[in-house]
Amino acid sequence: MTTSGPASSPAPKSMDAIMALCKRRGFIYQASEIYGGINGFWDYGPLGSQLKKNLREAWWQDMILRPCWGRSGPNGAPVRCVPVETRIVQHPKVWEASGHIAGFNDPMVDCRETKGRYRYDHVMVYVPESGDPGDKPVFAYVGDQPSEARQKKKAEKTFGAGAIKSVPLASFPQPWGRIIAPDAEKPGSLTEPRQFNLMFKTYIGALATEDDVAYLRPETAQGIFVQFKNVVDTTRVKVPFGIGNVGTSFRNEVTPRNFTFRSREFEQAELEFFCHPDESVAWYKFWRDFRMEWWKSIGLAGDNLILREHEKDELSHYSQGTSDVEYRFPFTAPGFGELEGIAHRGNYDLTQHQKVSGAKLEYNDTERGELLPNGQRRGERYLPHCIEPAAGLDRGVLALICEAYTKDESRPSPELLKLHPRLAPIKAAVFPLVAKDGMPEVAETLHTELTERFWRQGAIEMDEKQSIGKRYARMDEAGTPFCFTIDGDTLTGQTVTVRDRDSGQQQRVGLDKVGDFLAAKLGL
RNA sequence: GAGGGUGUAGCUCAGUGGUAGAGCGUCACGUUGCCAACGUGAAAGUCGAGGGUUCAAGUCCCUUCACCCUCUCCA
Known part of the structure; x- marks a missing residue:
């Protein structure tokens, strides 16, 4: 996600010079470099690994050990957070519940001519009534798009008005070379459908059959939701409180690029802060502001750091607010690249896991509900709302290096x-x-x-x-x-x-x- | 995935089909009096990888890998 910045931005630093210094001084190396490298993976050298450890520990200290530097939250009490460490491999149903499997299994087709990309199951084609176009082209379109009317006109010109029908592209058996893509002029520009599996697949067990498929986590947050009830039941935490989780995640990015910014293996530091729905917006604002302040405190102090509040139409249906802490990297300038997202997630995730797992994840809040004659509260059962500050540690390291890098010829x-x-x-x-x-x-x-x-x-x-x-x-x-x-x-x-x-x-x-x-x- | 560019020493880069180079850095020795100082020397290369053409390939051709840029994607 990038946005444009103020016009007064200074000339961007040279990314080539920064990368050369990172290598020269042992901050960051290409992974498997002596074998030619491996796309989307980077290693840290002696200085880089220590720098990253310092960033990780700063997060841990300021988010878990002494959250928000000892400040009180909107409820007037000190912020309280506990850590967990959950596994990279989770039960496959975790990703079903989170929506990661459903949302990213769609085969796509690309157009070589227009560079457009379409969901395979959304593309229709106009063919003659007989279904056999002979040696003539057929016309692909996407419903409710401008391409629908345009391609229809062309198809009628080719096969005669009223002599055409439309069928899903998937059911069209003819060679791909005959298809004119929705926004293209010439046939044959559409690629065959391709699956985009953003999650790394692996197998559990030595037999490694298709029944043993599992995934490497694409985010650490789900591990927190999955263990939410255990944390509530086995520790003396009370809502509102946060659970932090730091670790490696994997995404098969379509195009890894910009040095370590978009890597396929990366480390996240995520907090899920659980609170009563009525207090959730106040907590969202609290965390959004603190996270911005935190990044400033470790050296990203200038105009290169911004807090960007998402527009209403960018929000998920369950969210009452999302912000990104964004840094103006040399390769995004004058735009910005995301360092951390702070999202109001409502109770979406707990609801999903409750539904898919069948486990009751409601929290019994004994400090709410009507006051009983014996002086106790009746209690209130609810699924807490969640505020999620999710930081990228590798992006953090990269931002710190970019911000710190200075070239001064007078020295x-x-x-x-x-x-x-x-x-x-x-x-x-x-x-x-x-x-x-x-x-x-x-x-x-x-x-x-x-x-x-x-x-x-x-x-x-x-x-x-x-x-x-x-x-x-x-x-x-x-x-x-x-x-x-x-x-x-x-x-x-x-x-x-x-x-x-x-x-x-x-x-x-x-x-x-x-x-x-x-x-x-x-x-x- | 599409298009373009690049790949030679740790870094930055020369290299016209005919012996693998420079500057900086690194290391050693000497010198030293606060900012990549100076002198002498040394180490360091699968020329990204694989194949082909050729008497001969860093150089020409094919394939491939990686990085950079522009699209596309980014829960």
Whole structure:
């Protein structure tokens, strides 16, 4: 989904340069590259996998461990969320209930001439009464489309007025080369019907017969709905509350492209927040606004991030609101690409699973209903409504890299990644200004001290090779926010320089204050 | 799926049918006094893959794979 942005957009960054840096510095590699690559799959290198882990953990911390940074929701109480971890392979009926199987099993035909695509079962053809057109063409159309009248006219001209009938394309036995596609001029432009299976198929069990067919999940959310009742029954959660689920999903995208943006294997971080129907719109607005704020907090702070509220006619019938957090990627500019969707899903999913599985999924809310003489509430049974903030972690990583990527020819090191310190895979580096006079030893001591204190957050690097400028430049490309340099004054005055990645500016801090300085910068 | 473009060292790219190249990066040694410094050297290539034409193919032909762009699709 893309929309156009303000006209004042700056020139887009070069995606080629970003991809080159991602490879060069070990953020992202093509999957199976030495075998020629595999369409729609990408691997993360040492820095990329750490960056992605930092993003995943930031989500987990701010959504599960301390939801919304400890804020209260619209009900005035702190937001409460719990995690689950559900499987990639679910019972096939899960996807039947969710609508994923039904919605994506339609064979399609394409027109080579007009590039149009039609549902095979929607296409009709005009043929002569006899059913045998001989060596003449037949005319395909789609009901209630302009093509219907146009093709009818042509068919009547070919076979005579009143001498034609229409039959479904599927029942037409003639060679494909005879068919004129609905919006085409020449025969033979229509492809044979093709199945678009957006879900990855697999088999359970070693025999792998057609009875054993299962699917790799196209989204993590359904695992949450399927376990909703178990979570309610076995933990002390009360509506309103959320269940989060992070993991890999698979979609056989028709055209994977734009680097990792549309991959066939990707990771989602999804929350389903369950609430009473009367409060659902308030919760929807709450989550929509918080998710936007969250992406801003980790570095997507500029004009490149927008919140786009869906129009009424874009909404599913059960939804009372859907928004996308969208980022202006270099390849979507001046438009935007979706990072996260926040959807009011009503009780659609629980209703579906209740229907298909036969299990009762209603929630008994003991805090609602009329007040009884004994001081208790009578209770109210209902299917909770659901607000779904569903984020793409791979798209998040890509957006972070694109936003952070900066080219400044005035710098000695023109390319750098201005990654937020919380997300940066390498948190800091320690350098001796020159590799002599005892500086390497002091640096090594500081490096060890910082590593022991900060290893949970990310790497602390030590580098004494080559010139100081080259070492700064290397850290710039890796997105390391701070470099601590041991120089001659360290040996006499017990201070080091701190070099800020984005400005290149330096300040001195005490050797024994370096850890506290870094902790403050990392928000610890 | 359709059309177009690209594929040669980690990156960016030269390479006219006749010995596989450059810049940058990487590594080693020397030097060093805050921004890809300098000197000397080294490693690094299935020329995307497979087949064909040819005495000879990175180069020409066919097939195929991947990436980029434009359509199409995107629960």
